[in-house]
Amino acid sequence: MLQLSKKVEYGLIALRHMAMNQRGQVFTAKEIAAKYDVPYELLAKVLQKLSKAGVITSTQGIHGGYALARKPNELQVSHIISIIEEEKPTIAECYAEGGEDCQIFNVCTIRKPLGKMQQNLNLLLENTTLEQIV
Amino acid sequence: MLQLSKKVEYGLIALRHMAMNQRGQVFTAKEIAAKYDVPYELLAKVLQKLSKAGVITSTQGIHGGYALARKPNELQVSHIISIIEEEKPTIAECYAEGGEDCQIFNVCTIRKPLGKMQQNLNLLLENTTLEQIV
DNA sequence: TAATATAAGACCGTATTAGTCGTATTTATG
DNA sequence: CATAAATACGACTAATACGGTCTTATATTA
Numbered sequence: 001m002l003q004l005s006k007k008v009e010y011g012l013i014a015l016r017h018m019a020m021n022q023r024g025q026v027f028t029a030k031e032i033a034a035k036y037d038v039p040y041e042l043l044a045k046v047l048q049k050l051s052k053a054g055v056i057t058s059t060q061g062i063h064g065g066y067a068l069a070r071k072p073n074e075l076q077v078s079h080i081i082s083i084i085e086e087e088k089p090t091i092a093e094c095y096a097e098g099g100e101d102c103q104i105f106n107v108c109t110i111r112k113p114l115g116k117m118q119q120n121l122n123l124l125l126e127n128t129t130l131e132q133i134v
Numbered sequence: 135m136l137q138l139s140k141k142v143e144y145g146l147i148a149l150r151h152m153a154m155n156q157r158g159q160v161f162t163a164k165e166i167a168a169k170y171d172v173p174y175e176l177l178a179k180v181l182q183k184l185s186k187a188g189v190i191t192s193t194q195g196i197h198g199g200y201a202l203a204r205k206p207n208e209l210q211v212s213h214i215i216s217i218i219e220e221e222k223p224t225i226a227e228c229y230a231e232g233g234e235d236c237q238i239f240n241v242c243t244i245r246k247p248l249g250k251m252q253q254n255l256n257l258l259l260e261n262t263t264l265e266q267i268v
Numbered sequence: 269t270a271a272t273a274t275a276a277g278a279c280c281g282t283a284t285t286a287g288t289c290g291t292a293t294t295t296a297t298g
Numbered sequence: 299c300a301t302a303a304a305t306a307c308g309a310c311t312a313a314t315a316c317g318g319t320c321t322t323a324t325a326t327t328a
Contacts, residue, residue, distance in 0.1 A: 178306085
């Protein structure tokens with residue numbers, strides 16, 4: 001209920017790990033997974049998404065790994081969630097993409113009033129950056 | 135992902151319906167379900183929880199139904215969620231009751247920093263009352 | 269060429285959620 | 299007093315989401 005998914009948690013933990021160290025330093029999914037006792041494959045997939053989105057860089061091969069590509073204060077939690085979940089964090093179906101498909105869209109009376117709550121959540125997630133999490 | 139459950143949505147819709155009308159007016163689960171095209175049995179169970187918690191009153195029998203027991207501005211969304219979900223809305227397992235049982239509790243580095251986000255969410259859900267939703 | 273890393277996608281088991289059903293109880297009314 | 303209409307409550311089922319695993323391919327370096 002309203003909780004971040006494990007994938008997002010793992011992503012944040014990994015990003016924080018990178019942000020704590022020298023800019024540009026490379027870390028493997030394996031070492032991060034081991035350090036925080038997190039399932040390797042799952043973390044790997046999360047990091048792949050973040051890399052595809054340009055949040056981190058990836059280098060393959062024997063000395064490869066991931067490195068933070070942005071400054072921590074430029075990385076909003078809202079953005080990180082969007083990347084990992086492949087959709088924006090919303091408080092209800094109707095605020096997500098294609099929200100008009102909600103079964104009760106037309107008779108729903110709380111959509112408009114809850115919109116304000118959604119906006120406030122957006123603000124909260126935008127104002128929280130990786131910098132705050134370090 | 136971060137979304138309110140259907141049960142909470144239905145509960146809010148029903149509460150709003152009551153708040154829109156005269157204080158003390160009685161509504162049946164059936165008529166609300168019909169009006170908003172929401173599954174009757176599910177709504178009924180939600181209303182039962184709200185009634186048990188004292189948010190609405192219930193009267194059985196042929197002219198029975200539910201009526202709002204509090205002023206809309208006294209009804210926080212956070213409270214409504216807690217009643218319906220039977221647990222407080224949290225951003226991560228570790229902030230819920232028994233959160234120390236989280237697998238990675240000890241190595242988790244984001245718990246403390248995310249605590250601020252949790253607090254802000256709490257504020258948001260407390261500051262949003264039924265009055266705002268009417 | 270071997271070792272080690274990311275890339276990508278299929279797959280599975282389980283937990284949660286949404287929704288249904290059945291039955292008991294209460295209460296007004298003809 | 300019988301019946302109808304309402305809540306009360308718990309068991310059950312179905313659908314979906316989530317967490318996690320497995321497999322195979324590709325890239326890079328030594």
